Amino acid sequence: MKKYVLIVSVIAVMFILAGCGEVSDKPVDVDKETAKGEANLAGQGFTSECEVTCPYPNWLGDNWCDDGSPGSYDPKINCYTEACGWDEGDCKEDKQSGPYCTDSDGDDIMVKGVVESHYASGDVAASYPDSCVDANTVEEVTCYGTQPVATNYKCENGCKDGACKKSLELQKCNTVNDCDVTVKNPSCIDNLNKGYNFCMGDDDNDGVLNNQPDTCPNSPKGEIVTQYGCGVQKLPEFGCSKLLVGDSIKGSNGDKIYDVDAIYIDKVSVKFIVNGKVTNKIQNGGYYSLGDGKQISVSQITYQSFAGGEHSVEFCISDAMLPGCGYVLEGGSTKVSNGDKIYDVNAIYIDNVYAKFQVNDELTNKLQSGDTYSLGDGKQISVSQVLYQSYAGGEHSVEFCIYS
Structure with a gap:
């Protein structure tokens, strides 16, 4: 009985449509699902509009619905899918149908951005901010398809806060x-x-x-x-200042400007970035020659090891000591100059009498106060004073000069 009713209904529909013109097997749709257009069936035209949903479970094209009966199509007058929006009669493109990736700065190394991996729902799965690998290198994260990809770039003027610094x-x-x-x-x-x-x-x-x-x-x-x-x-005049680890300050000394970042502090030493260049570790009482006639010296390190404790350094920028002379703690290093050459001097051993150095890549003999050692380039390193305090925490240091 049900089959009979269905067949009669189909025949009736086909007869009605035939009266309006020749019935095509499928509708002719002149546009895509995302464009406003017209479709024709049996000589009748329909224009895409966004009003109601398809009354049947199946649909063909963006204008026609199929109720399952051969040759029986009704106008489909809603947008392509529920995920579409509607704009001036056009269906907007589908929303993301799978995982996707966004980059807030568009792969710009001069701007700190964040790449986010998203689930298909739009929820954030993970975030990847741009960061500084070192004082002159930025790790720029961008999207490659749906995946975050990190690339290191050299920064001409240094890296700070996850972006290359702009040139002055x-x-x-x-x-x-x-x-x-x-x-x-x-x-x-x-x-x-x-x-x-x-x-x-x-x-x-x-x-x-x-x-x-x-x-x-x-x-x-x-x-x-x-x-x-x-x-x-x-700008504040350096002078002396105090920084917490991770903080920075900009100031002037004479006719020069210095941008100083305290990038590392432990119980006995500190490292700075000064105008984009990383210093060696400097201990209390030590200094580092900046190579421009100035030096940065450390007067006090505070390292509170409990949670939330202060990690700070008090330091000064001042005129350097004699260009070829320096002071260094055991295990520490400093830079001095002689003529147009820079020497990286490490105090690798100090006892109550002797000190031993590594000068650039060259090891010296053990030297006591008043001794000299001839370097491979014809220059000499001399020891003016060895200080060895034998009690716990006592200072082990040496003063020296490099001369022609």
């Missing part, structure tokens, strides 16, 4: 006449005392950033340039 020296003026001193925001680096003479921004309104004459050489000493444009920021 964007544009120079050759002479005062190259620069317009009437710019709206004349807060620029003084060429005479800083070595830079440009202003970031578009002060002359020519539509081009950081070009002449967006520059001027006559701003007050101590101003710096930020990524947001020219601005006055008086």
Whole structure:
């Protein structure tokens, strides 16, 4: 009985449609599911609209539904799938149908970004922030298809906070006449005392950033340039300062600017990044030559080993000792210069009489106060004083000079 009713219904539908024109086996759809268009069946046209869902469990194309009967199709007037949106009669593209990956900075090494792996639901499975591998290398994470991929890049001006630092020296003026001193925001680096003479921004309104004459050489000493444009920021004078591990400070000493990061602190030593260069470990009372006539010295290390305890260092930037002379603790190292050559001097052994060094890659004999040792390049290292405090925690140090 049920089969009979079904056959009669199908015949009736086919007869009705035949009266409207020739019945095609399938509808003709002139557009894709994601585009607004028309479909034709039996001479009748239907335009995609987003109003109701398909009344039948099956559908063909973006305009037609199939109730399962041969030749019987009804207009389908909803969007492609429930995941689609609707925009001016067009179905939007499907949402993500599987795991996917997003990159907040678009693989820009000058910006710290975060790559996120997502489940198909959109929930975050894992996050991978950009980071600094060392003072001059950034690990940039980006998406390769649905997978996060990390690549190391060298940073021309150093790496900080997961991004390459922007260069200060964007544009120079050759002479005062190259620069317009009437710019709206004349807060620029003084060429005479800083070595830079440009202003970031578009002060002359020519539509081009950081070009002449967006520059001027006559701003007050101590101003710096930020990524947001020219601005006055008086720098603290080094001097001496204090930093917690992981913190940084920028300051001036004489006519030079120093950007100092305390990157490592333990009970007896500390390491800095000074203007993008990593120092050796420096102990209490020790120093490191910066190679520009200045040195950074450590006066106090605080290392509280309990949870939440303070890890800090007090330090100074000052004029260096005699270029060829130095002071170093046992196991520590320092750099000194003689002429145009730099020497990396490590005190590998100290007792109550002798000290032994590694100078660059060369090992010396044991030397006592007043002794000298001839280096392979013709220079000599001499010991002026050995200090050996035999009690627990006592200082073991040596003062020395390298001379021609």
